[in-house]
Amino acid sequence: MSSNAYKLQIWEGIPGEDGSVLVADTYYQKPYEWSTYQEETYRLSKHLRGITSICIVLYQKLQIKGCTFKRQNRAFEQNWAAHSDHIYGDSFTLAGHCVEGIGNNVTLEFSQMEFSVEGASKLVVWRSSPIDKNTILIQFSDENGEKRQIVEFTKTEGYEE
Incomplete structure (x- = not known):
């Protein structure tokens, strides 16, 4: 060395x-x-x-004692729909990073989201809707209970914020 x-x-x-x-x-x-x-x-x-x-x-002799990895707080990062922790429901298709062809009652669950320290002022959803009105239910759960918010999206020609 x-x-x-x-x-x-x-x-x-x-x-x-x-x-x-x-x-x-x-x-x-x-x-x-x-x-x-x-x-x-x-x-x-x-x-x-x-x-x-x-x-x-x-490429040369080197001794490594070990590796550690830092868990990221994904609450403030871009989270692709297809990378959610759980996806279940009647019908959907995984298309790269996206979930498409979503039928009724499809759930995308993102766990281990830590908002409490920094808080959040907005949620940005990159979405596409082939129909005039598309409704999603956003639910936040913690040890104190649940908060729910219904959001409606209008028809789009492609993906947009």
Whole structure:
């Protein structure tokens, strides 16, 4: 070990296998300290979801003590409909990041949303409606109960806010 820069890549999945994605192409460089592991933080190009495999590719000898991941507060991030925690109901189709062809009584559930500390002033919905009036029920639940809000959307030619 030295104070040199060590090139490394972080992959979701195994490099070269179908579906693997390069999520960081970076370097590790710290002032050399004998027999001391030194922490480094890397921002990945995408969020890792659920149980997944990661692979760290090294080009020189480097010892890694371990990895930790910080759970993100998704309440203030863009959440794709198809990435909700649970989707159920009579009829719907997953189309990439979207849920389309939604029939009656389809539920998209997003769990682990923490609004209490910062609060929220608005909810932005990116949607498309092939009919004149489309109604959604937005429900917020916590240990103190539930709050419900009905929102109506008019017909659109494509996706819009």
